[in-house]
Amino acid sequence: MLRDITLGQYYQTDSVLHRLDPRVxxxxxxxxxxxxxxxxxxxxxxxxAVFLAMVIxxxxxxxxxxxxxxxxxxxxxxxxxxxxLFLTPGEPLVTLWKLTITREGMQTAFTMAVxxxxxxxxxxxxxxxxxxxxxxxxxERGMRPLKVFKVPVHEVAMMMSIALRFIPILLEETxxxxxxxxxxxxxxxxxxxxxxxxxxxxxxxxxxxxxxRRANDLAMAMEARxxxxxxxxxxxxxxxxxxxxxxxxxxxxxxxxxxIGLGRIRI
Amino acid sequence: xxxxxxxxxxxxxxxxxxxxxxxxxxxxxxPDGQFxxxxxxxxxxxxxxxxxxxxxxxASSGHIFFNGEDIxxxxxxxxxxxxxVGLVFQYPEHQLFEIDVxxxxxxxxxxxGLDKKETELRAYDALRxxxxxxxxxxxxxxxxxxxxxRRVAIAGVLAMKPEVLILDEPxxxxxxxxxxxxxxxxxxxxxETGMTILLVSHSMEDVAEYVDRIIVMNRGSILYxxxxxxxxxxxxxxxxVGLAAPQVTYVLHELKRRGLDVDVNATTIExxxxxxxxxxxx
Numbered sequence: 001m002l003r004d005i006t007l008g009q010y011y012q013t014d015s016v017l018h019r020l021d022p023r024v025x026x027x028x029x030x031x032x033x034x035x036x037x038x039x040x041x042x043x044x045x046x047x048x049a050v051f052l053a054m055v056i057x058x059x060x061x062x063x064x065x066x067x068x069x070x071x072x073x074x075x076x077x078x079x080x081x082x083x084x085l086f087l088t089p090g091e092p093l094v095t096l097w098k099l100t101i102t103r104e105g106m107q108t109a110f111t112m113a114v115x116x117x118x119x120x121x122x123x124x125x126x127x128x129x130x131x132x133x134x135x136x137x138x139x140e141r142g143m144r145p146l147k148v149f150k151v152p153v154h155e156v157a158m159m160m161s162i163a164l165r166f167i168p169i170l171l172e173e174t175x176x177x178x179x180x181x182x183x184x185x186x187x188x189x190x191x192x193x194x195x196x197x198x199x200x201x202x203x204x205x206x207x208x209x210x211x212x213r214r215a216n217d218l219a220m221a222m223e224a225r226x227x228x229x230x231x232x233x234x235x236x237x238x239x240x241x242x243x244x245x246x247x248x249x250x251x252x253x254x255x256x257x258x259x260i261g262l263g264r265i266r267i
Numbered sequence: 268x269x270x271x272x273x274x275x276x277x278x279x280x281x282x283x284x285x286x287x288x289x290x291x292x293x294x295x296x297x298p299d300g301q302f303x304x305x306x307x308x309x310x311x312x313x314x315x316x317x318x319x320x321x322x323x324x325x326a327s328s329g330h331i332f333f334n335g336e337d338i339x340x341x342x343x344x345x346x347x348x349x350x351x352v353g354l355v356f357q358y359p360e361h362q363l364f365e366i367d368v369x370x371x372x373x374x375x376x377x378x379x380g381l382d383k384k385e386t387e388l389r390a391y392d393a394l395r396x397x398x399x400x401x402x403x404x405x406x407x408x409x410x411x412x413x414x415x416x417r418r419v420a421i422a423g424v425l426a427m428k429p430e431v432l433i434l435d436e437p438x439x440x441x442x443x444x445x446x447x448x449x450x451x452x453x454x455x456x457x458x459e460t461g462m463t464i465l466l467v468s469h470s471m472e473d474v475a476e477y478v479d480r481i482i483v484m485n486r487g488s489i490l491y492x493x494x495x496x497x498x499x500x501x502x503x504x505x506x507x508v509g510l511a512a513p514q515v516t517y518v519l520h521e522l523k524r525r526g527l528d529v530d531v532n533a534t535t536i537e538x539x540x541x542x543x544x545x546x547x548x549x
Binding site: 173176177179180181182183184185186187201202205206209210 | 318321323346349350353354355356358360361362363364374375378379409423424427
């Protein structure tokens with residue numbers, strides 16, 4: 001039941017995108033998301049969609065897999081569309097009882113929906129093609145300049161990778177604890193809100209205890225291997241830009257120039 | 268009154284690239300009162316199979332009948348099934364949560380909707396049955412030793428008075444003494460109450476002494492299903508799937524090979540000692 005969450009998951013396969021330097025993917029995703037907010041016409045969105053489609057094709061990740069992740073934001077999407085559709089003032093098109101759909105409302109609702117979907121799919125392409133470890137590595141390396149401002153870059157990255165690593169473990173653990181309690185007649189699904197909240201106690205107590213125990217064990221294991229923070233720590237696989245990374249940067253730049261250049265023309 | 272599995276299949280992660288066939292056409296009949304050992308290597312599907320028996324996992328295809336009723340029928344009461352087929356998971360840490368041992372064991376019967384008196388009576392009875400000393404009843408379950416925690420976990424399920432008790436690796440992580448104690452207790456439980464018990468394990472040694480029947484699982488299907496001595500006679504094939512017969516089997520086969528006339532089918536150390544002595548005298 002909990003395993004169906006695909007948002008932010010890694011998809012194991014081999015593709016150019018999987019082999020790219022995580023920094024390229026991070027920067028690319030960030031720039032892509034920013035670019036989505038610059039467009040004033042449909043040309044921009046078309047270019048963004050085509051670019052995304054090409055990237056997805058390159059990633060070798062089945063499109064079905066990405067759409068599954070969209071289910072998680074379906075609710076958010078509906079609310080956004082609903083609000084924009086009915087609450088934007090402007091030239092009225094249809095009036096249903098007290099709600100009026102305006103021309104402007106239609107437009108904003110549509111663009112918001114498209115933006116949101118491309119944003120989520122765009123960022124899930126990154127997480128689907130990058131292992132969590134690689135991702136935090138990329139972040140650590142990319143944020144290194146911030147060290148000048150005394151930002152604990154390494155510590156933040158380490159915390160992130162540990163947190164990411166723990167998500168599947170804790171999900172699995174939750175699943176097991178739930179089963180063990182269901183086997184003892186626990187009921188997580190029926191009753192009112194208060195009853196359901198109470199029913200969570202037999203799930204949360206063992207889960208917290210095990211999370212603390214794991215954290216403790218991990219800290220011990222890290223110390224036993226002489227971990228003392230990022231100072232003077234070297235990497236087994238340092239991130240070095242390859243030819244493909246430079247090409248990727250060029251592609252991103254070309255995309256940005258084309259989409260923003262053409263996307264900001266007023267029609 | 269029995270458990271019947273009819274062509275049960277289960278696929279993990281169906282419709283994803285990681286789909287694995289965890290159970291492959293399992294057909295089984297488990298009559299009442301039998302003590303069954305289920306043996307298999309890690310990932311052989313034994314735990315998955317056990318979770319089917321009380322409806323925690325729904326089979327991808329096939330049917331399971333409990334006392335003649337199809338548990339996948341829409342009118343079947345799953346909650347009732349779970350109280351009649353008790354499942355104790357491998358790690359007691361996954362189910363202990365109350366402030367003291369006694370209230371933790373009360374959790375199961377309380378969920379059945381029993382009144383306070385009956386609940387406490389059953390909890391007390393269950394704790395006695397697993398042989399937990401009285402002075403530990405009001406301690407925090409988290410302060411107990413591994414073996415004691417496991418007893419409490421078993422009591423937590425026993426208190427629901429199931430007709431079938433399934434134990435998933437009840438001896439994992441215990442020292443040999445703790446292991447023997449738990450297994451003895453389980454055997455006693457079975458002879459005293461006539462309960463059907465399914466004991467999941469990856470060690471033949473654990474179950475050889477106690478069970479009436481052994482089911483060997485390999486890659487999601489049943490490899491052998493027979494009385495222990497018959498299963499152990501396949502010790503060479505068992506090795507191929509990463510399992511082993513009890514050490515006595517090997518010793519007896521080696522003795523036989525060297526010319527001593529022993530009965531190689533002895534499964535326990537006592538039987539082996541008898542047949543060796545007999546061979547030496549004769």
